[in-house]
Amino acid sequence: MSFDIVIPADGSRLRISGLELHPEETTVIFGPNGAGKTTLLRYLVRELGGSGTVAYIQQRPHMFRGSAGFNLGLGLESESAARARQLADRLGVGGLLEQSAPSLSGGEKHRLVIARTLARSADWCLLDEPMAPIDFAERGEILSLLTTELEGRSVVVVTHDINVVAALADRVVIIDKGSIVEQGEVSAVIGSPSFTRSAEILGKANLIDGNARPADGLCVLESGNVRITGMGGADGPARALFGAEAVTLRLAGSGHDISSRNTWIGRVVAMAHRAQLVEVTVDIGVEVVASVTPGALVDLSIDVGTEVGVAVKASAVTIVMA
């Protein structure tokens, strides 16, 4: 399916030509905030809803007055309602069903809506920033649940989170300032210069190229002397993706982070302030970027040239074929 979209009439918010959506595949629309992603998704909700059924997860889902259980079952037949309760259990909100829905936290509402939406047999599933309200510690688990549940369904996801692209996408559409910059199969787009550029604009991506092989249900990518363990089934030339926020720093020699499979020692080569965070670039054989708070920098007395320990959990790393 191909779409040409101009919103409003003069195209000042959105001027999309030839957007390709493939049924039974997941298309991830990737771009910075303000690129027009939500406008585009809302257009698709109406357009795809005209010829079939659409399940839509908004950035800030709304709960109707009543219990969480009532909201979970809205629009579901008894069989899919049972499925929704199973999913709610897996998402850790199965125990909240008796509570009043509007009083739940943003993250809890979001999980309920994910459970309800995945249980529906809609023709299209449209998701707006599905990971935004989820705590970082739980992202890996919820992303892998989405990955399995959305497999083979017709899905459109908009996000500015590079981990979502890596975990869910069959196809990627990069948009910026209301237009398509690039679109295609995930393997083709992620390796492209425009993806690297978009990821850099978003300021939280580590993209490391190397050779990957499966190991113990995970995937190990080697780039020079650096080994990175992550999620994925890549075998051969591949690219590892992880956010700069997922990277933690400590003073070298202050012990190992046993919960992280990926721990390295490196030297700080650059520091840049971005919003309330500082991006610290560390050379561990390849360059890795960590986003940390200015306070943490002072505590660790890190400066350019300091030797630091670098860690990132394997669950936060996604490895795809390049």
Next chain:
Amino acid sequence: MEFLGEVIGDALDAFSEFGPELVDVIVLTLAVSGISTVLGVLVGIPLGTILEMERFPGSALVRTVVNVGMGIPPVLVGLFVLLLFWNAGPFGSLGLVFTPAAMVIAQVSLAIPVAAGVTRGAVGGLPTEVIDEIDALGLPATMRYRLAIGEARSGVGAAVVAAFGRVISEVGAVLIVGGNILGETRVLTTLIVQESRQARFGIAIAAGMVLLAISLAVNLSLGRLNRPRGVGV
């Protein structure tokens, strides 16, 4: 000032002097206005919701009719209902002229546009993400309307108050179709008109006090229903 003091005194006397008669008038007022409000909101609230959430052939026309109806002078509605039910009129054989039933018909006609218009505004004022959520659930139409009405409940409560306010305060229509017959179709507003025309201010003021008390009571009780209960509910 002396005159006003006298009038107030007369009003208090009127409660004891005309007590039983006044009670009849109050009961009829509450019955006619209450039934009219209930019927009016039963039609008006769903109508307003549908007008806001759906587009269908003729919906623009219905919206215009509702908007005009919200402000139409009650005497015009009374005149129109009177003509419809007049002996020689299309529904003359029903013999409803100068009965409480005709008063209810006129007042329902006044209540529906107000209930529909205020409801439409309340549903239209819901945040876009609420409407998007309702539309994204793939629900049958009646369930969609129920959710929207539930989310806009404080505005819909205002629609009930506004409809009741429109009918209880109204005098023109009930006067025309009811005829202000003592013991049969006389209500508080027409009583006030009747008595003040004859300079019998005491009973007019007494009726006015009752009218005010009814309006206050209705507003307070509906206001209580709308008050949020607990966090985020």
